[in-house]
Amino acid sequence: MAAYDTMSKPDTRKQGAAGGWLAGAIRRNGAGYLFLAPWLIGFFCLTLGPALASLYLSFTNFDLLSAPEFIGAQNYVRMVTADPRFIASIRVTLVYVALSVPLKLAFALAVAMVLNRGMRGLPFYRAIFYLPSLLGTSVAIAVLWRQLFAADGLVNSLLAQIGIEGPSWISNPNYSLYTLVVLSVWQFGSPMIIFLAGLRQIPTDMYEAASLDGASPTRQFLRITLPLLSPVIFFNFVIQTIEAFKAFTPAFVISGGSGGPINSTLFYTLYLYQEAFSYFRMGYASALAWVLVVIIAIFTAFSFLTTKYWVHYDD
Amino acid sequence: MTDTVHDMPGRRSAYPRLTGGLRHAVLIAISFVMVYPILWMVSGSLRPASELFGGDAGLIPSQVTVQAYRDGWFGLQVNFGRFFVNSLIISVLATVGNVIAASLVAFAFARLRFYGQKFWFALMLGTLMLPYHVTLIPQYVLFRELGWVNTWWPLILPKYFAVDAFFIFLMVQFFRAIPRELDEAARMDGCSAWRIYRKIILPLSMPVLATAAIFSFIWTWEDFFGPLIYISEMSQYTVQLGLRSFIDSSGTSSWNALFAMSVLSLVPIFLIFLFFQRLLIEGIATTGMKR
Amino acid sequence: MATTIELNKVEKRYGAHDVIRGIDLQIKPGAFTVFVGPSGCGKSTLLRMIAGLETISGGDLVIDGTRVNDVAASKRGIAMVFQSYALYPHMSVYKNLAFGLETAGYKRDEIDRRVRAAAETLQISDYLPRKPKALSGGQRQRVAIGRSIVRDPKIFLFDEPLSNLDAELRVQMRVEITKLHERLGNTMIYVTHDQVEAMTMADQIVVLRAGQVMQAGSPLELYNSPANQFVAGFIGSPKMNFVPVRIGDATGISLNGQRLDATRPLAGAIGDPLTLGIRPEHISINEGAGQSLGEAHVELVEHLGGSTVLHARPAFGSETLTVVLPGQQPCRNGDKVPLWIDPARCHFFTPDGQALRG
Numbered sequence: 001m002a003a004y005d006t007m008s009k010p011d012t013r014k015q016g017a018a019g020g021w022l023a024g025a026i027r028r029n030g031a032g033y034l035f036l037a038p039w040l041i042g043f044f045c046l047t048l049g050p051a052l053a054s055l056y057l058s059f060t061n062f063d064l065l066s067a068p069e070f071i072g073a074q075n076y077v078r079m080v081t082a083d084p085r086f087i088a089s090i091r092v093t094l095v096y097v098a099l100s101v102p103l104k105l106a107f108a109l110a111v112a113m114v115l116n117r118g119m120r121g122l123p124f125y126r127a128i129f130y131l132p133s134l135l136g137t138s139v140a141i142a143v144l145w146r147q148l149f150a151a152d153g154l155v156n157s158l159l160a161q162i163g164i165e166g167p168s169w170i171s172n173p174n175y176s177l178y179t180l181v182v183l184s185v186w187q188f189g190s191p192m193i194i195f196l197a198g199l200r201q202i203p204t205d206m207y208e209a210a211s212l213d214g215a216s217p218t219r220q221f222l223r224i225t226l227p228l229l230s231p232v233i234f235f236n237f238v239i240q241t242i243e244a245f246k247a248f249t250p251a252f253v254i255s256g257g258s259g260g261p262i263n264s265t266l267f268y269t270l271y272l273y274q275e276a277f278s279y280f281r282m283g284y285a286s287a288l289a290w291v292l293v294v295i296i297a298i299f300t301a302f303s304f305l306t307t308k309y310w311v312h313y314d315d
Numbered sequence: 316m317t318d319t320v321h322d323m324p325g326r327r328s329a330y331p332r333l334t335g336g337l338r339h340a341v342l343i344a345i346s347f348v349m350v351y352p353i354l355w356m357v358s359g360s361l362r363p364a365s366e367l368f369g370g371d372a373g374l375i376p377s378q379v380t381v382q383a384y385r386d387g388w389f390g391l392q393v394n395f396g397r398f399f400v401n402s403l404i405i406s407v408l409a410t411v412g413n414v415i416a417a418s419l420v421a422f423a424f425a426r427l428r429f430y431g432q433k434f435w436f437a438l439m440l441g442t443l444m445l446p447y448h449v450t451l452i453p454q455y456v457l458f459r460e461l462g463w464v465n466t467w468w469p470l471i472l473p474k475y476f477a478v479d480a481f482f483i484f485l486m487v488q489f490f491r492a493i494p495r496e497l498d499e500a501a502r503m504d505g506c507s508a509w510r511i512y513r514k515i516i517l518p519l520s521m522p523v524l525a526t527a528a529i530f531s532f533i534w535t536w537e538d539f540f541g542p543l544i545y546i547s548e549m550s551q552y553t554v555q556l557g558l559r560s561f562i563d564s565s566g567t568s569s570w571n572a573l574f575a576m577s578v579l580s581l582v583p584i585f586l587i588f589l590f591f592q593r594l595l596i597e598g599i600a601t602t603g604m605k606r
Numbered sequence: 607m608a609t610t611i612e613l614n615k616v617e618k619r620y621g622a623h624d625v626i627r628g629i630d631l632q633i634k635p636g637a638f639t640v641f642v643g644p645s646g647c648g649k650s651t652l653l654r655m656i657a658g659l660e661t662i663s664g665g666d667l668v669i670d671g672t673r674v675n676d677v678a679a680s681k682r683g684i685a686m687v688f689q690s691y692a693l694y695p696h697m698s699v700y701k702n703l704a705f706g707l708e709t710a711g712y713k714r715d716e717i718d719r720r721v722r723a724a725a726e727t728l729q730i731s732d733y734l735p736r737k738p739k740a741l742s743g744g745q746r747q748r749v750a751i752g753r754s755i756v757r758d759p760k761i762f763l764f765d766e767p768l769s770n771l772d773a774e775l776r777v778q779m780r781v782e783i784t785k786l787h788e789r790l791g792n793t794m795i796y797v798t799h800d801q802v803e804a805m806t807m808a809d810q811i812v813v814l815r816a817g818q819v820m821q822a823g824s825p826l827e828l829y830n831s832p833a834n835q836f837v838a839g840f841i842g843s844p845k846m847n848f849v850p851v852r853i854g855d856a857t858g859i860s861l862n863g864q865r866l867d868a869t870r871p872l873a874g875a876i877g878d879p880l881t882l883g884i885r886p887e888h889i890s891i892n893e894g895a896g897q898s899l900g901e902a903h904v905e906l907v908e909h910l911g912g913s914t915v916l917h918a919r920p921a922f923g924s925e926t927l928t929v930v931l932p933g934q935q936p937c938r939n940g941d942k943v944p945l946w947i948d949p950a951r952c953h954f955f956t957p958d959g960q961a962l963r964g
Contacts, residue, residue, distance in 0.1 A: 024676075025430070031508040032429025039420040039439065039483065042476025047442055050453035057452060064456070111345065114338060121339070127592050128346045134588055134595065135353075138537040139558040140577035144356045147570060154355055186349065190599050197600035246446055249539045253559065272448055277544060282452050289448040296446060496692035499659050500753075504706030505680030514705075518696045 058287035063280045075287035086288070088263040089271035092177060096267065097244045100184035105236055108188040112195035113225070126193065133189035141183070142253030146170055149179045170254055173264035180250055180265060191236045198232035199225070227312040234311045238303055242296055248273070268292060353581075360384065360575035384579070387572035391560055393549045395576055398557035403583075405467050405553060406535040412474030413482050413531040414524055420477045421486030422512045426498060443480045455544060469545045470538070474531070482527045485598065489523035490516060526598035529591050533584050554580045608636035609670050609683070609760040609793045611656065617664035618651055618817075625651050627817040628665065633795065633810070638787050641797045642804040643814035643840070650765055652814070653797045657686050657763050669761070680709075685754030686763040689770065691746045693738040699725075699749050700734040703756050710757070724756045744775045751786070764796040768803065780807060801841055805829070813837050835959040838883050844915065846953070847889075847927045849882045859954075862922030866897055869949045870962060880962075883953035886915070886930040890946045891937075899945040902927065907937050920945060 033040070058075055060068035079086045111129060115122055135141050148154045151168035159166040169175045202225065210220050226233075251259065251267040259266030259274070272292070276285035354374055360383050362376040388395045423429070424436050458469040477483055493516065501511045517524070539555045546552060549560065558580060561573055588595065611633040618626035626648050633639050641649040654660040656667060658679030666673050674682050693702050703721040712720075725731040728748040738746055747767065754762055764783070768776045784807050787794050798804055804811050805825045813820040813828065813836070821833040825841075832838035838846050853872050854860035859880060872880070890896065902918035905926060916929040916937060929945070937943065954962040 029429040032423050032427040032432065035419045035423035035427060035508065035512070036429070036435065038416040038475065039477040040435075042416075042473065042478045043438065043442070045457075046454060046473050046476060046478050047445070047450055050450035050457065051445070053453035053456075054449055054451070064459075111342075114342060119338070121342075125342050125346060126596065127588075128349060130592070130596060131353075131585075131588060132349060134533065135581055135584060136537065137539065138580060138584070139539055139555045140356075140580045143558060143562065143573060143577045144352055147356075147359075147574070148352055154352065186352075193596055193599045242444065242446075246448075252539070252543075253562070256562070269448060273540075273543075276452055276455075282456075286452050289446070289451065292446055293449050296444070300444065494690060494692065496688045496690050497694060500686070500688060500692035500694075501705075502659065502679045503657065503684065503686050504753075504757075505709045510709060515694060 054286040054289055057283050058290050060283040062283040062286075064282055065280075068283060071283070075284045076291075078284070079287065079291065085263060085266065085271060089259070089266045089268045092259075092264065092266050093245060093268040096177060096181060096184075096247065097241055099178075100181045101237065101240050101244050103181065104185045104188045104240060105191055105233070107185055108192035108236070109195050109229075109233070111188065112192045112199060113221075115192075115196060126196070129192055130189035133187045136187055137249045139249065139253055142250040145179060145183050145250060146254045149175075171261055173260075173262040176254070176261060176264045180247075180254065183250055184244065184247070191240060194232060194236055195229070198229050202228045230311045231313060234303070234307060238300060241299060241303075245269075245292065245296055245299075356574050357578055359571055360578045362571055364569060364571050381575075383569075383571040383575040386569060387561070387576040387579075390569070390572055390576075391549065391557065391564060393552065393557075395554070395557055395579070397550060398552050398554045399579075401467075401551060402536055402553040402555075405470050406532050408467075408471045409474045409535040410528050410531040412471060413477070413479060414528050416475050416477035417479070417482035417486055417527060418517065418520070418524065419512070421483050421490055422508075422516055424483070425487045425490035426495075426511070426516065427508060439480050439483060442478075443484065451544075458545065464545055465547050465551060466545075467551070470535070470541050474535075479531075482531065485527055486520070486523055489520055493519055522594065522597075525591070526594045529587055529594060530598060533587060536583060608791055610635050611761065611793060611795075612668040613656075613665065614668065615665035616652070616655065616662060616667060618648070618655060618660065619663040625817050626655070626663075629817075629819055631812060631819065631822060633793060636791050636793055637809045638784070638807060639793075639795045639810045639812060640804040640808035641795065641812050641814055642799065642801055643820075645799055646816075647814040648817040649797045649799075649814045653686075653763055653765055653795060656761075656795065657684055658682050659686075683760035684763060685757055685759035685761070686765065687750045687754050687767045689766040691738075691750040691767075691770075693746060693749055693753070695738055698735050698737055699730065699741070699752075702738065702749055703734075703752050706753065706757050720756045720758075724752045727755070728752045743771050744779065747771065747775075747779055751783070755786075755790070760792065762790075762792055762794040764794065766798055767796075768798070769800075783807065802843065805841070811841075813840060831961070831963070832883075832953065833961055835881060835883065835955040835961070838953055838955070838961070842885055844886045844928045844930065846883045846885050847925075848955075849884070849923060849925070849927075851880050851882045852876075853878045853880060861899070864900070864922070866952075867949045868952070868954060870954070872954070872962065874956070879957055881955040881957075883955060884927075884947055884951070886928040888948060888951040889927065889929045890948075891916075891929070891931065891935075891943045892946065893944070894946050894948070896946045896948040899947055901942050902945050904937055904939060904941040904943055907939055909934065916943070918943060918945065 057068055059070060059072060061071050061074075062068035115125055132141075149169035150156075151171070153169075155169065156166035167175060169179050206224050206228075207220055210224055215223065246269055247267055248269040251265045251270050252273070255261075255265045255270075257270075257274075259270045268288070269292075272285050272288045275281045275288060351374075358374045358376055361379045361381070363378055363380050363382065364386075420439075424432065424439070454469070455464075458464060461468075463469050497515055497519075498511050501515050506514065537555065538553075539559070542553045542556045543559070546556060552560070558573070558576055561576060611631075613629050613631040616626060616629045616631075617624070629652065641652060643649050651660060655662050658674075658677065658681075662675045667675050669682060694705065697705065700721060703724060704717045707717045707720060721734070722731065725734055728751060730745060730748050730752060733741060733745060733749070738749065741749065750767070767783075768779050771779060780803060783796075796803075796807060808825055810822060811825055811828055812822045815836055820840075821828060821837045828837055828841045832841060835848065839848070849861070851859045851861050851866070853874050853876050854865050855876060857869070857871060858865045858867050859872070859882065860866075861882070866882075874880075889899075900921045902920040904916050904918045906917040908915040908917075911934065913933065914931045914935040914937065916931065917926045918929055919926045927945070931937075956962065
């Protein structure tokens with residue numbers, strides 16, 4: 001009950017009988033830790049413990065059946081020197097991230113700009129645009145995509161009507177990855193909602209003042225909207241990029257789990273899955289997981305470092 | 316006076332030329348493109364097997380039949396009804412776990428005071444960024460040691476330990492907005508922390524509990540990776556795994572049956588979306604997280 | 607029956623930051639005590655420490671002879687009315703009143719009896735089934751008070767309870783709370799930043815500043831003999847005028863070369879600076895028993911009907927003086943008026959702000 005009180009330092013005065021200090025500490029902190037208990041157990045047993053274990057496993061040879069065999073940094077060395085599929089998966093993933101995230105955000109922002117300012121029918125449009133995000137990663141949507149871009153799919157039917165004979169997008173290594181980029185951009189709804197919420201925070205009188213000053217719409221966009229929205233853009237950018245690095249289901253379904261054709265949809269997470277659960281190279285897969293953590297950490301840290309050049313915070 | 320301001324060129328929005336009808340035309344066009352693939356899938360699922368391919372991009376089947384649904388439903392040695400029941404049980408149990416555990420933990424972070432609170436909160440936020448791949452393999456080993464591979468436990472039990480920090484964060488944000496004086500009044504009324512949680516905070520937090528429940532349900536329903544790793548026996552399959560097996564077993568031979576099952580797998584999500592879209596959109600807008 | 611509260615060297619620290627610095631205070635049984643002071647003075651923190659909502663970093667809080675520093679809020683026999691009322695928005699008025707009793711495990715008919723009695727007292731019986739959001743500000747205020755009286759506490763605490771009401775309702779509720787105190791006879795502590803509320807309601811006022819008690823006493827004690835310049839300036843409206851002066855001789859000051867009888871011994875060397883304090887209502891423009899301050903230039907006249915307020919610049923200084931004259935006066939902006947004061951009603955403060963007593 002008194003768990004509410006200890007904003008100040010724990011009271012170190014003797015509280016009568018021996019053990020008073022412990023009793024006091026429990027009285028002040030007990031309730032908090034009881035409520036926290038589910039997360040604490042989960043954190044240690046399902047997050048921190050496993051994370052440390054996988055760090056150890058990344059330095060071992062481990063096939064799940066016999067005990068892990070310590071092999072030093074060999075997994076990491078092999079990755080960069082003797083594993084063309086690793087290199088391929090990095091390349092595929094980076095291309096996917098670099099294309100899908102900016103396109104998705106640009107689209108989300110553009111649509112949010114059009115939707116902004118309490119227009120009629122906004123809830124309707126917002127709902128329609130959000131629906132693909134929600135259906136998102138389900139297998140059904142990947143199935144649909146596979147069929148949209150099949151040799152005899154919807155896209156080619158439409159192209160045929162204007163006299164173009166489209167390729168078999170999914171099974172052509174030159175195009176297969178781009179179908180997945182399109183799928184990602186199609187799901188622009190949730191960043192759009194966040195942009196809408198951000199745009200609503202910009203006071204209308206700023207635009208009124210700017211237009212009284214004779215600022216053109218372009219100038220208003222560049223000088224008011226973008227700077228004031230920059231924290232939201234930054235936030236969306238980081239979140240969407242991390243999500244893009246973790247993308248799995250569509251590539252798995254579209255390629256039938258192979259990452260093909262010719263590794264062209266071999267997402268990093270798909271490669272990790274194959275190593276772990278198709279070839280049971282658990283040590284190597286753990287090393288892959290930690291490399292992913294490092295990539296995401298570097299990316300995030302780098303993004304935060306750039307914020308001072310372009311993200312505008314109210315002070 | 317305000318009228319003159321309204322008449323100023325460029326005042327109404329950053330896009331003065333994109334007004335009125337034109338703006339709606341653009342939005343309707345985008346909406347159409349967005350939704351067309353889904354409609355096309357629904358339409359495909361209602362066609363006879365012979366009709367789907369061969370260049371028909373339209374939405375109107377020449378002949379409507381539910382044969383594809385019948386074919387799909389019984390297309391594997393275990394029928395899809397079983398998968399739906401499995402998915403439903405897993406999703407409901409996971410949702411209950413997420414909501415209970417996350418609300419308890421969020422209450423501790425938002426409303427109680429204890430030593431080390433800021434430290435744990437920072438760690439909790441840190442796990443938001445951590446890709447689950449890092450814990451994947453040791454967790455798999457752990458559950459395998461426990462004999463839980465090919466059971467639903469690995470898909471359900473972690474939710475009761477609030478492993479998805481997103482829900483904690485969502486609820487902390489909401490709880491913090493409830494006036495603290497209510498807790499204090501309740502304390503003066505003699506309430507324990509538990510009673511404050513139960514009688515004050517939870518009843519006032521129905522919107523966020525509903526939002527968390529909905530997201531939790533949808534994400535568990537759509538989860539593919541977890542079942543893919545842990546479930547191998549077909550009678551235990553979720554809908555997502557069932558769909559995937561269907562692709563493997565039938566190849567391209569019965570796409571309309573596959574479409575039919577795909578459409579069915581989206582129905583629960585679509586219904587939730589239909590009834591709760593306001594909660595979903597507010598949930599995203601306030602936390603700004605995820606999909 | 608009523609309860610005493612005693613504070614001995616009570617302190618509150620947040621890390622290195624001292625919010626309450628060693629407060630000693632006696633609160634007599636059945637007294638209505640008002641904590642008053644500018645925002646940030648620690649008055650609410652002190653109240654919350656008494657309530658048990660904040661821990662006490664040092665010193666003792668004693669209620670009826672028992673040290674209660676480590677007693678839980680609900681076990682101290684205290685009820686509190688919050689500034690925002692803190693009514694439970696999801697419960698009806700009835701439930702709001704009953705909640706604390708239910709928590710304490712009372713029987714249902716006992717709860718019902720008490721809730722109805724409290725509702726009767728506060729004239730909110732008709733609103734029992736309603737939710738708080740369907741009530742007006744004044745009605746919510748009554749429910750908040752009702753919630754505190756159902757539990758029959760030894761002590762009532764009020765944390766700026768009227769600050770969310772409009773002016774008219776505030777005056778009305780002020781009277782009602784005072785009446786409630788007279789009827790119940792409990793010890794009550796009331797926090798406000800409004801010195802008018804303090805003056806009108808209190809048996810004892812405690813003026814706080816920066817976590818310390820500047821003075822504690824009855825309203826008229828504080829008005830008539832403020833212990834220091836801060837209390838002098840804080841109590842009374844309009845605010846007391848302060849004029850820098852110097853010690854002229856053992857019992858007189860020099861004001862711009864003119865001698866003014868201080869009517870009391872002045873400690874300090876001739877020429878040392880002092881501050882003369884004189885309340886606006888103690889300055890006159892008619893020659894009386896007092897001493898002349900010379901002529902003043904009237905810069906602004908406020909005709910309030912019942913009284914007239916002058917803002918006048920005296921010949922001896924650059925600061926304007928506020929003068930409150932009884933009734934309606936024929937003064938106009940730009941007039942020259944003579945100012946007279948009664949030396950017995952003057953206050954003198956040393957440079958460190960302490961009052962010189964007569």
